[in-house]
Amino acid sequence: MSDETMFDVLDTELRRRFEALPGGPLDTNAVLDSMRPRLQRAKRRHRLMIAGAATLALEAVAALALVAMGPHSDNSVGVRPSRGPETTTSVAPRPSTPSTTAGTTTPPRTSDPRRAPAPPSSAPASGTSATTPSTVVPTTSAAVSNDTTYSSAGGSIVVHNTGSAISLVSGTPSSGFGVEIHDNGPTRVEVRFNNGSTEWRIRVDLVNGQLQPQITQH
Amino acid sequence: MGMNADLAGPDGAADFDETFREHYSAMVQSLAAACGDREAAADAVQDAYTRAYVRWRRISRYDDPASWIRHVALNRLRDHFRHEERGARARRRLEGRAVAPVGPPGLPDDDLVAALARLPRQQRFAVALFYVEQLSVREVAAAMDLSEGAVKYHLHAGRGALRAWLERG
Numbered sequence: 001m002s003d004e005t006m007f008d009v010l011d012t013e014l015r016r017r018f019e020a021l022p023g024g025p026l027d028t029n030a031v032l033d034s035m036r037p038r039l040q041r042a043k044r045r046h047r048l049m050i051a052g053a054a055t056l057a058l059e060a061v062a063a064l065a066l067v068a069m070g071p072h073s074d075n076s077v078g079v080r081p082s083r084g085p086e087t088t089t090s091v092a093p094r095p096s097t098p099s100t101t102a103g104t105t106t107p108p109r110t111s112d113p114r115r116a117p118a119p120p121s122s123a124p125a126s127g128t129s130a131t132t133p134s135t136v137v138p139t140t141s142a143a144v145s146n147d148t149t150y151s152s153a154g155g156s157i158v159v160h161n162t163g164s165a166i167s168l169v170s171g172t173p174s175s176g177f178g179v180e181i182h183d184n185g186p187t188r189v190e191v192r193f194n195n196g197s198t199e200w201r202i203r204v205d206l207v208n209g210q211l212q213p214q215i216t217q218h
Numbered sequence: 219m220g221m222n223a224d225l226a227g228p229d230g231a232a233d234f235d236e237t238f239r240e241h242y243s244a245m246v247q248s249l250a251a252a253c254g255d256r257e258a259a260a261d262a263v264q265d266a267y268t269r270a271y272v273r274w275r276r277i278s279r280y281d282d283p284a285s286w287i288r289h290v291a292l293n294r295l296r297d298h299f300r301h302e303e304r305g306a307r308a309r310r311r312l313e314g315r316a317v318a319p320v321g322p323p324g325l326p327d328d329d330l331v332a333a334l335a336r337l338p339r340q341q342r343f344a345v346a347l348f349y350v351e352q353l354s355v356r357e358v359a360a361a362m363d364l365s366e367g368a369v370k371y372h373l374h375a376g377r378g379a380l381r382a383w384l385e386r387g
Binding site for chain 1: 238269271384
């Protein structure tokens with residue numbers, strides 16, 4: 001007798017014996033009814049788990065968004081603690097093309113000292129009136145942490161604040177504007193930018209150690 | 219009676235009940251024959267059906283949902299006995315004596331289930347699924363997560379061992 005025939009006979013016998021095992025078919029309806037509370041509990045747990053996972057995912061996305069936005073999301077003026085020496089300024093002539101400039105007042109922003117105009121010039125010192133366009137540049141390196149930039153349509157200035165006194169670091173007129181340094185500390189800095197028809201004034205007062213800017217058009 | 223399960227959907231609930239009624243009993247019997255512990259087998263199958271129930275919307279779309287359930291039940295049963303064996307080994311170590319591993323409780327030595335229990339685990343499950351639940355080789359392979367060739371090998375070895383038992387009896 002070959003192995004295959006042998007297995008056929010064996011298969012039949014094994015099937016017969018396994019079918020004869022005690023325990024027979026179960027009452028599946030009864031088992032299913034008894035399982036219903038367990039199934040419902042499992043469903044609730046599954047829902048809670050999914051909801052929890054979704055909440056965690058949302059929180060993670062929100063956290064990532066906050067990190068991506070970073071701490072520099074506002075445009076407010078930041079006046080940092082005073083340190084470093086007082087800065088002196090000089091005015092350098094600057095060629096310009098007259099034009100009419102209309103603009104709106106832009107909020108002041110903290111300056112980047114690395115972008116300050118580099119070469120000092122032999123132009124008249126601050127406190128004098130200049131009708132030609134010019135750039136105010138520092139003659140010494142300004143302190144990193146307490147320079148503040150204020151901008152108008154006529155030009156922008158950088159003011160250095162030691163906490164007890166303020167001074168003009170630089171002033172940059174817009175195209176077609178001339179610059180006039182009206183005040184240069186210690187409690188007020190005022191610079192006027194004029195193009196013949198419009199004058200922009202940037203005035204910064206030091207009040208109780210705080211800078212109070214005022215930018216107006218005349 | 220439908221399960222009225224949101225996850226399963228109104229039609230899916232009826233499908234679930236139908237699948238349960240069709241396969242539950244055979245699954246329990248085959249796994250009980252394989253492991254010799256009817257209660258553990260029933261727990262494993264019920265646990266598998268519970269897991270299927272909460273995922274029924276997905277599982278009901280499978281070609282053979284019962285195959286997925288059987289596979290899960292088999293794994294649950296393996297986990298159960300693995301856990302039991304670890305516990306027994308730990309107890310033996312604590313008692314400081316080496317005791318030969320014993321089979322599942324309540325198996326009479328002289329019946330077919332006892333003969334089946336003496337087979338290696340893979341052979342045992344293959345034989346039980348093939349002869350008790352009367353699955354095809356392909357279905358056994360799906361349940362055991364093996365190739366059909368491997369299932370044929372285990373069936374051949376298991377049948378050889380049981381033939382010896384039959385010839386003695």
